[in-house]
Amino acid sequence: MRKVDAVIIGAGASGGVVAKELSTNGISVVVLERGRWYGPNDDRKDDLRNQRTSILGNNSGPEDEGNPRVAVDAQGRERIVLPSQGNYSNNAACVGGGTLTYGAMAWRYHPKDFRMRSTYGALEGSTLDDWPISYDDLEPYYEKAEWEIGVSGDDSANPFKGPRKKPLPMPPLALNKECVILKAAAGRLKLHPFDLPMLRNSVPYNGRGPCMRCRWCVGFPCEVNAKCGTQNTVIPKALATGLCELRLRSMVKEIQFDQKGHATGVAYFDEHDRLQTQEADFVVVAGAATETARLLLNSKHRLWPTGAGNRYDWVGRNLQGHTYTGAFGYFEEVVYDDIGPGAGVAICDFNHGNPGLRGGAMLANEFIRLPIQFVSMLPPRTPRFGPAHKEAMRKYYRRTIAVQGPTQEMPMWHSRVQLDPKVKDRWGIPVLRISGSQHPHTIEIGTAMAAKAEMWLKAAGAAETWRKLPGHNVTGGQHQAGTCRMGNDPKASVANRYGQVHDIDNVFVADGSLHVTNGGFNPALTIMADAYRISEHLIKTWRGTRFRS
Amino acid sequence: MNVSRTRRTFLGAAAAAAISGAAGCGGARGTTWRVFSGHEARTLDALLEWIIPEDDSPGARGAGVSHYIDRQLSTHFREHRQAYRDGLAATDRLAGGDFAGAPRKQQQAALRKLQRDPATRPFFNLLVPHAMQGFYGNPRHGGNRDFASWRMLGVPPLPVRGRSQYDLTAGGGNAKS
Numbered sequence: 001m002r003k004v005d006a007v008i009i010g011a012g013a014s015g016g017v018v019a020k021e022l023s024t025n026g027i028s029v030v031v032l033e034r035g036r037w038y039g040p041n042d043d044r045k046d047d048l049r050n051q052r053t054s055i056l057g058n059n060s061g062p063e064d065e066g067n068p069r070v071a072v073d074a075q076g077r078e079r080i081v082l083p084s085q086g087n088y089s090n091n092a093a094c095v096g097g098g099t100l101t102y103g104a105m106a107w108r109y110h111p112k113d114f115r116m117r118s119t120y121g122a123l124e125g126s127t128l129d130d131w132p133i134s135y136d137d138l139e140p141y142y143e144k145a146e147w148e149i150g151v152s153g154d155d156s157a158n159p160f161k162g163p164r165k166k167p168l169p170m171p172p173l174a175l176n177k178e179c180v181i182l183k184a185a186a187g188r189l190k191l192h193p194f195d196l197p198m199l200r201n202s203v204p205y206n207g208r209g210p211c212m213r214c215r216w217c218v219g220f221p222c223e224v225n226a227k228c229g230t231q232n233t234v235i236p237k238a239l240a241t242g243l244c245e246l247r248l249r250s251m252v253k254e255i256q257f258d259q260k261g262h263a264t265g266v267a268y269f270d271e272h273d274r275l276q277t278q279e280a281d282f283v284v285v286a287g288a289a290t291e292t293a294r295l296l297l298n299s300k301h302r303l304w305p306t307g308a309g310n311r312y313d314w315v316g317r318n319l320q321g322h323t324y325t326g327a328f329g330y331f332e333e334v335v336y337d338d339i340g341p342g343a344g345v346a347i348c349d350f351n352h353g354n355p356g357l358r359g360g361a362m363l364a365n366e367f368i369r370l371p372i373q374f375v376s377m378l379p380p381r382t383p384r385f386g387p388a389h390k391e392a393m394r395k396y397y398r399r400t401i402a403v404q405g406p407t408q409e410m411p412m413w414h415s416r417v418q419l420d421p422k423v424k425d426r427w428g429i430p431v432l433r434i435s436g437s438q439h440p441h442t443i444e445i446g447t448a449m450a451a452k453a454e455m456w457l458k459a460a461g462a463a464e465t466w467r468k469l470p471g472h473n474v475t476g477g478q479h480q481a482g483t484c485r486m487g488n489d490p491k492a493s494v495a496n497r498y499g500q501v502h503d504i505d506n507v508f509v510a511d512g513s514l515h516v517t518n519g520g521f522n523p524a525l526t527i528m529a530d531a532y533r534i535s536e537h538l539i540k541t542w543r544g545t546r547f548r549s
Numbered sequence: 550m551n552v553s554r555t556r557r558t559f560l561g562a563a564a565a566a567a568i569s570g571a572a573g574c575g576g577a578r579g580t581t582w583r584v585f586s587g588h589e590a591r592t593l594d595a596l597l598e599w600i601i602p603e604d605d606s607p608g609a610r611g612a613g614v615s616h617y618i619d620r621q622l623s624t625h626f627r628e629h630r631q632a633y634r635d636g637l638a639a640t641d642r643l644a645g646g647d648f649a650g651a652p653r654k655q656q657q658a659a660l661r662k663l664q665r666d667p668a669t670r671p672f673f674n675l676l677v678p679h680a681m682q683g684f685y686g687n688p689r690h691g692g693n694r695d696f697a698s699w700r701m702l703g704v705p706p707l708p709v710r711g712r713s714q715y716d717l718t719a720g721g722g723n724a725k726s
Contacts, residue, residue: 338705371698371699375685386599390604397702398702
């Protein structure tokens with residue numbers, strides 16, 4: 001394989017952005033993606049087989065066969081799990097990564113989300129800390145992500161947002177019925193509802209048409225290509241430069257180093273399972289928090305015998321996602337109008353400033369619940385089968401609104417991914433072993449947010465409400481983050497503020513793994529923005545030094 | 550007939566061949582079942598009807614939920630095949646030999662035991678979510694016949710606009726010719 005300037009591992013939310021930024025700035029790039037490239041027509045909108053409900057498998061990789069992990073529960077029992085099973089913490093393996101099938105909420109984190117330790121102080125049992133960058137550092141890149149990848153919405157009525165220089169490029173979608181009901185109710189409560197931002201075309205943009213308002217949204221590739229992911233925005237731009245080569249079904253085994261610990265490239269298995277080497281001046285790891293940590297741990301050298309960046313045992317630690325909490329409200333009138341994607345109105349009144357709580361969550365109405373998903377959302381005392389269950393489905397399905405949000409998690413040292421000592425994938429590479437639990441304070445925050453959601457629904461006229469309380473298990477999945485924390489102290493982080501792995505000149509992490517904390521918001525836009533920020537540093541520095549110190 | 554359709558037809562035939570080979574130990578000849586014997590299917594249908602009964606709209610039997618389970622047991626749920634064998638035999642036993650043929654009262658008593666007995670409870674707990682999937686899920690997997698549950702809930706049966714090139718009512722998602 002011809003040597004290139006940069007090799008990027010992963011073609012998801014961050015890898016796609018880095019590939020476009022580097023290649024449009026004259027840097028030659030090979031992107032290695034372990035999955036395939038799915039188009040909008042490859043998916044059958046199957047409610048039992050998709051990214052969110054994977055009872056009969058998932059639709060965006062990885063395949064169940066040959067990609068196991070080991071999950072350890074709170075009692076220490078370990079079990080081999082497959083990608084389609086819940087505790088695998090799967091995101092995706094495909095071009096676009098999670099952005100192919102996501103719901104596409106496009107949140108900027110709150111300024112305080114970058115300053116959790118300074119805002120709230122230390123928390124016992126948690127590795128809660130500040131980011132090495134601030135909201136202001138990231139703001140220009142949020143703007144770039146919003147305009148280049150495409151965001152619709154209108155947050156002008158949200159007084160809790162960080163300052164922004166430019167409005168969103170596209171107007172919001174028209175509200176569906178439940179959004180109209182909730183927006184009015186939030187106003188009556190003196191809260192501050194607004195049209196939430198989505199990486200979704202509401203009008204023609206970037207050469208693609210608008211959302212057609214179907215219910216098959218979150219968990220599915222968009223039928224009309226209106227969701228904006230990296231697969232239909234930055235990656236095509238990168239490929240058009242002629243400087244970016246994307247290799248599919250390419251599974252990276254390890255980063256390779258010379259004697260002095262300078263990376264020379266990567267070893268990977270190509271689509272025919274042949275072991276190949278790709279040499280590069282520098283390596284950008286963008287495999288998302290679980291697989292990025294796995295690759296660093298599998299990249300050993302005499303200078304770092306337990307894995308790259310792992311001198312102080314931080315790689316794989318602080319695995320975070322979001323435990324979702326909220327409430328359901330039953331209304332006497334039909335509130336279901338079959339106008340997707342469903343989610344449309346949000347409040348950020350409770351992200352911070354909750355007495356006694358370190359953070360909170362953005363709350364929004366939920367995406368349309370497909371019937372099979374709704375089976376497990378009925379009021380708690382509903383019989384789980386029989387005539388009463390069927391009657392409840394009939395009574396509640398079109399008359400229920402769900403409000404929920406991603407609880408700000410308190411990072412935990414013991415919530416982590418490690419290499420399993422025994423289990424290997426189909427290429428013989430050691431797989432991940434996932435273990436951990438939620439901090440009690442995360443449970444407190446989530447419980448409080450469920451009460452806020454319930455209050456909102458009651459104000460909206462719900463005749464009956466029930467809560468969705470936080471789970472106690474470690475979360476990974478779509479919102480996975482935190483396993484390669486960036487920081488200024490090399491003894492208490494994995495990478496510096498530019499994602500450069502401590503001790504190594506030319507290996508960078510550029511995804512959600514870097515997040516010190518994960519906000520009370522969906523993380524995709526932050527991951528994209530940070531990838532733009534890191535790319536800018538890479539371009540400037542590579543031109544000067546080629547990363548040789 | 551375009552290329553993709555030819556390929557799909559071919560794959561379908563190959564999959565069916567693979568399945569019939571794998572299911573050789575179970576599926577009775579001359580029936581539409583892949584895994585169940587005719588009697589097992591009758592027991593399962595009667596049991597499922599207690600989980601999702603018919604009222605103004607079809608129940609599990611009318612929606613073909615047992616076909617969903619049968620099909621999954623030959624593919625994704627292969628590991629549960631024995632659990633179903635044993636569970637259905639236990640169901641019959643608890644109803645005096647033939648659950649489907651037993652009077653309603655006796656069926657109800659058997660159902661109660663099935664749920665409570667530690668030996669059969671795991672089977673019952675496996676069955677309930679499978680029944681819900683077969684009833685409320687996409688018809689292409691063999692259940693939810695004629696979109697029975699979606700019609701009941703008032704969800705438009707056509708899954709998505711712009712996919713009219715597929716005949717979704719056939720349950721297999723095959724391209725229209």
